[in-house]
Amino acid sequence: MYIIVAGGGKVGLGLASELLNGNNEVLVLERDPARVAQVSEELGDSVMAGDGCETSTLDDAGVARADLVAAVTGDDEDNLVICEIARSRGVARTIARINNPKNELLFKKRGIETTISATQAILAQIEQELPTHEMISLLKLHGGLELFEIKLPATSPVVGRAVREVLLPPESLIALVVDPGGSPRLPGGDTRLNGGDSLVVVTHRESLDMLREALIGSTHGLDT
């Protein structure tokens, strides 16, 4: 594969060395001459001085035959423009680094689906490492059923709703509501849920993800 990496900072350099190790043809574009010299020490000829936002630089780099362009500068506006120019030159795949997570929406609106945001990546990692942070398994029952304690965060989609309005996955039931002061209530359909409440819920093990989404909400949905 021929891959153009626009931006020769730490991210660009690291990415390019990995790709070179994978036997790809790689060219790093970097506009700062001092940085070009540094990158060249590590990557040899696989770096070119020039601004990846300039059509002429991308054309000199042979953008039209590139299989992929990765825009990984520290400026989101530059990364967007690099991807747009590359696509206008017929590159099928563009990847953009997003420095400010708020900008992800615009990249999506522009149809640049593959975006990489360090903030999002770290968030996803944390989520993966602490998957049941807010959900504690209390007891395994027969037939795959399990009893969980779930603490509702203030951002939960069910805060302020009555129990009957909560859309639970199949085979699930809110058995007990414990308010932040520690007083338990047996919930009825009209019982309102508040942030900080702990719920004791019976659910099927296979519905766990749906239950988490219903009661805690999506933790990576920054898009509106």
Next chain:
Amino acid sequence: MKVMIMGCGRLGAQIAMTLDSEGHDVTVMDTSAAAFRRLREGFGGTTVIGNGMDGPALERAGIREVDAFFAVTQGDNRNYFASQMAKQVYHVSRVLCRIYDPGRERIFRELGLETFSPTSMGAHVMVEMLLGSREEAK
């Protein structure tokens, strides 16, 4: 008409003052308060310090109510980015964008933006001036 202008350089300030004197409701945005010195005394519009690529800053400045948005900072890529925010996220009906680099300008125009390149336009006018005057001299 309600108009927002991002970038209070020479061009931004000139647009702001012209539209203001014609009775339009003008908001000018710039990251530097010093830039607003380019506006003449008696300018009746609003000035906002902020970054026009930042959604919340645009919202505070009232982007949801404007009929037109000008992106006229010094940076082509910033202008492109802010224009696409105005168009695709806030659905402003007219978005006008200055792009110095003629190569980029052509691409952005093809992507559906209303762009203006002072470089292409200036070159065209100056060549006309030269050749036009030679014609007259004949």
